[in-house]
Amino acid sequence: MTPFDDQGFQFASPAMQVERAVAELRFGRPVILGEGARRIAVLALDSAAPSVYDQFAAAVEGKHSLLLTSHRAARLLPGTYGDISVPLDGVSFAEASRLAYGLQAHAPARWRAADPLMGASAELARLALLLPAMVCADLNGFEHRFAACCMLDRSLLATAVAGRQKFDIVVRTRVPLRDLGDAEFVVFRGGLAQKDQVAIVVGQPDLGAPVPIRIHSSCITGDLCGSLKCDCGDQLRNGLAALKEAGGGVLLYLDQEGRGTGIGAKMRAYGYQHLGLDTIDADAELGYGSDHRRYEAAIAMLRLLGIADVVIFTNNPAKMAALADGGIAVDSRVAITGEVTAENARYLRTKKARAGHMLDIEALLAAE
Numbered sequence: 001m002t003p004f005d006d007q008g009f010q011f012a013s014p015a016m017q018v019e020r021a022v023a024e025l026r027f028g029r030p031v032i033l034g035e036g037a038r039r040i041a042v043l044a045l046d047s048a049a050p051s052v053y054d055q056f057a058a059a060v061e062g063k064h065s066l067l068l069t070s071h072r073a074a075r076l077l078p079g080t081y082g083d084i085s086v087p088l089d090g091v092s093f094a095e096a097s098r099l100a101y102g103l104q105a106h107a108p109a110r111w112r113a114a115d116p117l118m119g120a121s122a123e124l125a126r127l128a129l130l131l132p133a134m135v136c137a138d139l140n141g142f143e144h145r146f147a148a149c150c151m152l153d154r155s156l157l158a159t160a161v162a163g164r165q166k167f168d169i170v171v172r173t174r175v176p177l178r179d180l181g182d183a184e185f186v187v188f189r190g191g192l193a194q195k196d197q198v199a200i201v202v203g204q205p206d207l208g209a210p211v212p213i214r215i216h217s218s219c220i221t222g223d224l225c226g227s228l229k230c231d232c233g234d235q236l237r238n239g240l241a242a243l244k245e246a247g248g249g250v251l252l253y254l255d256q257e258g259r260g261t262g263i264g265a266k267m268r269a270y271g272y273q274h275l276g277l278d279t280i281d282a283d284a285e286l287g288y289g290s291d292h293r294r295y296e297a298a299i300a301m302l303r304l305l306g307i308a309d310v311v312i313f314t315n316n317p318a319k320m321a322a323l324a325d326g327g328i329a330v331d332s333r334v335a336i337t338g339e340v341t342a343e344n345a346r347y348l349r350t351k352k353a354r355a356g357h358m359l360d361i362e363a364l365l366a367a368e
């Protein structure tokens with residue numbers, strides 16, 4: 001029997017501390033961000049109750065401000081670059097929310113460039129799958145009012161990145177699939193949030209040769225419900241069939257809804273798309289860049305499966321670059337397409353024109 005260590009259970013790693021802060025934000029509570037001797041309190045507008053916003057404003061005696069990312073700032077104030085900070089003294093929760101992510105909101109009269117510590121709060125919000133619109137306040141003299149809040153040193157955000165690459169296999173099991181025969185579902189757990197990620201192995205891929213793979217980002221609307229607004233459902237099913245036809249392959253189904261922004265943000269973005277914005281501008285209104293996905297999980301999963309050399313089924317050059325950066329050799333690429341419909345044509349054209357996807361939409365239309 002192992003003798004009990006008097007230190008007890010010491011559970012603290014940068015990734016765990018980041019995740020604790022993320023959980024606090026998701027519950028709508030303030031978190032303290034530190035750097036050197038400086039401390040700021042941050043609160044996510046997306047999850048905070050109006051009463052907590054008011055309590056926060058009172059605790060810092062009106063010296064709070066709103067961090068807006070460079071993407072949102074450029075929508076409100078064309079020509080600005082970088083994150084900005086807007087004073088919130090006397091600004092209500094509803095007004096702050098409108099300023100943070102409302103369509104056709106008035107440009108703020110007063111603002112200044114945000115400092116990097118405030119900027120780091122937006123990174124925390126993105127990890128929490130909350131809109132990157134953060135109420136921030138320096139804690140000079142107000143520390144005691146935030147004594148119960150979780151504290152995170154900014155340096156841990158960078159250190160925690162190492163945790164993104166750490167995954168283990170939890171279980172591998174056979175699942176019979178319609179039209180595709182037996183597949184093996186391999187469940188992995190790890191990364192910053194210890195999420196479960198799934199690889200689907202169809203056929204019997206030869207691991208001695210470049211392995212056909214697809215990296216597929218989750219799309220509840222398209223994959224599950226056949227939404228006509230995107231091509232994801234077609235790409236998922238065509239992808240699995242193409243991997244099987246290629247003699248067997250692996251589809252990595254990554255938990256990255258809405259290009260890494262989460263289903264809440266994606267549905268808000270759809271609301272803006274219904275009003276005429278394209279997919280990238282809609283995301284920018286919410287404070288997001290064109291793509292927030294990361295591929296450390298995919299690289300770790302391939303490694304654990306013993307795959308170092310791949311044929312990738314994609315039109316997205318960012319996926320190929322991410323694999324190469326992660327040390328996976330990309331032997332070649334196979335295009336993977338779905339049906340072009342009246343509803344998804346603009347989405348596909350935007351992917352090609354603004355995200356550099358390798359799509360020949362006119363050829364696809366001609367072939368239909």
Ligand SMILES: Nc1nc2c(ncn2[C@@H]2O[C@H](COP(=O)(O)OP(=O)(O)OP(=O)(O)O)[C@@H](O)[C@H]2O)c(=O)[nH]1
Pocket residue numbers: 215216217218219220230232235256257258259260261265266269270279283313314315316319351357
């Ligand atoms: N933010 C946002 N995300 C969207 C929208 N439509 C689809 N998505 C997401 O976009 C991602 C599409 O991922 P993938 O199927 O891997 O496709 P891809 O990046 O186009 O690359 P390939 O299909 O491999 O060529 C998924 O995370 C979807 O949830 C949208 O309008 N806004």
Ligand SMILES: [Zn+2]
Pocket residue numbers: 219221222223229230231232233
């Ligand atoms: Zn989709």
